[in-house]
Amino acid sequence: MESFMHLMTAFESILTNPISLIFVTIGVTAGIILGSLPGLTATMGCALLIPFTFSLPPIQGLVMLMGIFSGGIYGGSISGILIRTPGTPAAAATLLDGHPLSQKGEAGKAIGIATIASFVGGTVGALIMSFLSPQIAKFGLRFGPPEFFALAIFGLSMIVSISGKSILKGFISAIFGLLIATIGFDPLSGVPRFHFGNPNLLGGVEFIPALIGLFGFAQVFRNVEKMEIIPHVKSKVGKILPGRKETLKLLPTMVKSGAMGTFIGSVPGLGCDVAAFVAYGEAKRTSKTPEEFGKGSLVGIAAPEAANNGGTGGAMIPMLTLGIPGDAVTAVLLGALTIHGLQPGPLLFRDHIDIVFPIFAGMILCQLALLVIGLSGAKLFAKLINIDRKILTPVIFLLCIMGSYAMRFSFFDVGLALIVGIIAYFMEYGGFTVSPILLALILGPMAEQNMRRSLMLSHGDPLIFVTRPIAAVFLVLTVFITITSYRKMKQLNAKEKALMAEADADESLSE
Amino acid sequence: MNSKRIDISVGAALSVFSTAVFLYANQYKGKGVSEYGPNVFPQAMAILLFITSILLMVNAVRGNSQTDLEGIHLTGLIRSGITVGISIIYLILMQFLGFFLSTVIFLYVMMTYLGQKGQLKRIISTLAVSVVIYAIFNNFLKIPMPEGLFQRLF
Missing domain, CATH: 1.10.287 (Helix Hairpins)
Known part of the structure; x- marks a missing residue:
């Protein structure tokens, strides 16, 4: 009830100050545009547009970023439906049914359903986030250094287990990121580390340039490399608004998938893409007509789309309440909060309740904006997919350069972003994913400080991490999940190998 | 490899x-x-x-490496390398020519290099983007841009 009152006051303060609404609209529109362009993800969108929020008051800046997040996740489905290329990874499940429907000439309907599902799922997610977060934060107030250390390790190993095909390579990425995070002043003793006499590195590797390097420049290089390969597809969008009966019939699926997506998204490491696939699977399992899935089933569009937008709210929960980002985008949002001088974590809910609830209210407003903008602008966004790559890429390149410069007006940062971008570009060739690095940059200082504080508390006894129940649970979970996902990946790889061997055998037979 | x-x-x-x-x-x-x-x-x-x-x-x-890695697309790789080169020249040029002029040159050169057709299209999009970005960063966000020697003369 208390949360409800806070939420209402927050709405009042946002609505009486219409300028926030403008930022919501800008954010959502920019998010949809970036999300719908294949090759530009929601993470990249947030990374590129963070500099624009520096000069804004914290709430307006954050609301705009959340708009980009929600819009980006939704926008990915537009290109998924139209050209079978998900604009963001989270939309990969939506195209399974979205694209077949669009081939039947009902692209408009597919986008319409996706928009409404995104709105419903996103709203469910935002509501769950608004009412659940304060409780989790209260629980989090009891956490001490050992618990936060365990949580940071848990968050990191989760993203490693999910992303990429090799757990070993994921761990190497994460450890490499943790090492990069130690550059600069040691937070506990003030001793400068690994700065090699360069004053620009004393403060550590700045977050924004690293982020733009990892997700901006690296992607631009990839787009430049594959300039000729990306096909140019013309697509037609018909009537957008789906019938009322159809929509009402899908509503239970949307609400259920939205709630499911929220909870999956709230587990650190599991992002909106996992949420979408799980919801799709669940919808297919419980459907009376599972054979329609993959052929343009409306439920098959509604379920993953509601889940991935529910996931946006879910992913915000651990980020705001415990300071543990759920995925790459929330890591960016966490960085944005810190830039505005707000440290996410249980204390944020105690000391800055005036900021927390407007964030929740803003998230709900973003969903409304998404519905309106999505339904009215879908045709325009569909046209944007065909925007000329050869014009767009240099512009994105320019935005990457400006974004890394704008934080400290420093050309050193631009160079740093370029170098990080080149490293990230080659890493992906070697099968190393870069998301663990971003999370490690955020979680590294947290893990280090809390590890050393715990050891100080226990006078050097490492058993403190297993004798405290909550810390022990997280560490046991970490080991358990790592082992099970390692086994799963091994099985998958073995299956793939067997299939390939079979194919080879077939080929040699036919020769 | x-x-x-x-x-x-x-x-x-x-x-x-x-x-x-x-x-x-x-x-x-x-x-x-x-x-x-x-x-x-x-x-x-x-x-x-x-x-x-x-x-x-x-x-x-032991032969347990990932087998499904994407191969490097050599001409593409060279193209990426050249874009990095162009952007480094752009950053150096910015110190002398100032933000606006060097950005106009950078965008035009990049679009031409990537093979965008139509002289007029390139010029219009270059100028439009440069003006918008300059206005946003300089006037709205108030981020000081390098003026360069050339821009100061005017």
């Missing part, structure tokens, strides 16, 4: 790198308030990196 060779060379490089980090971090030992000084965390990470990179090499030698 196949994935086995990539894994072995990356593993070897990382094991050397982690040893170097471990030794370098030794100089931070004993600084700070407790025995768990600023050296502990980097050294622990260096040890973990060493172990994982050795595992990566062992896996590769």
